Amino acid sequence: MKKIALALTAVAAMTGSASAADLAARPYVKAPMAAPVANWTGFYVFGGAGGGLSNSDQSIVSTTTGTPLTITQRQGGSGWFGTVGLGYDWQFNSTWVAGVFADGQFGSIRGTVQDPLLGLTGRQKLEDSWAAGVRLGWLVAPNVLSYVNGGYSGAHFGSTSFTNLAGGPTGLHLNGYNRNGWFVGGGVENSLNIFGISSPGWFMKTEYRSAFYDAKTRDEIVDATNLPTGVNSIRANSWNQTISTSLVYRFNWTGPVVAKY
Structure with a gap:
């Protein structure tokens, strides 16, 4: 009996030592980390340039009675512009961003x-021109925002000097004027941390905008010389479409933040 008891004690001791050795050999595993989260909430400023198309539905009306003298015809044009602005965004969940902004062109x-x-x-x-509005965006990726916008706009149109069909002076012109209207648009804004280049806070956005200004009637003004035989009034609206690319700086942006445990 004594020999059997001694043998069982030895086996138990060897088993406990082996179990302790197995426990000591297990590798240390870190707790899982949270996925990177980028915060879009905060102020930003931007500046850029672009090109635009202009369309105007025009008709000739009597200066004295306002009676239409011609049918409405559409005239077009094009050109370039620069833009600067500022805004504030608020990220209200993991995928949606809303904001307000104002800019000038x-x-x-x-x-x-x-x-x-x-x-x-x-x-x-x-x-x-100038604009003030709101925008709503959806995060395609933590650092890429696709958005739509809309709001109120105002514009200043310069004076027009008329020439005849041969390109000569006529003695008539239209004064410059201001018009108010509205706009809608949309675009994409993305971080410039690409291709291994670190640019904290710097973004680029490309935006399309369509602005419409209601019709206004303007009288043809007679200059001091080369008087014409008669004058009319021109009634026209304005519809402008623009595409711009801007460099954006976000004051609060520090890149994706990893939550720690």
Whole structure:
């Protein structure tokens, strides 16, 4: 009996030692980390440039009675512009971002103005405009935002000097004027941390915008010399489409943040 008891004790001791050795040999495994999360909430500023198309539905009306004298015809134009602005975004869940913004555009988008009754033609220049609106975006990736926007807009159109069909002076012009309207658009904004280049806070956005300004009637003004035989009024609206690319700086952006345990 004593020999059997001694043998069982030895086996138990050897088994416990082996179990302790197995426990000591197990590798250490870190707790799982949370996925990277980028925060879009905060202020930003931007500046860029682009090109645009101008369309205008025009008709000739009587200066004295306002009676239409011609059917409505569409005239077009094109040009370039620069833009600067600022805004604030709020990321309200993992995939949606909403914000407010304001910007200004300045440049030279020129359209044609004509009076076929008097054989007059001229160029109208959209000199500058401004916009204030809201945008709603969906995060395609943590650092890529696809968005739509819309809001209120105002624009200043420069004066127009008319020439005849031969290109000579006519003694008539249209004064410059301001118009208010609305716009809708959309675009994509993405971080510039690409191809292994680190650019914290810097983004690029490309945006399409369509702005519409209601019709306004303007009288043809007689210059001091070369007086014409008669004058009319021109009634026209303005529809401008633009595409721009801007460099954006976000003040709060530090890149994706990894939560720690």
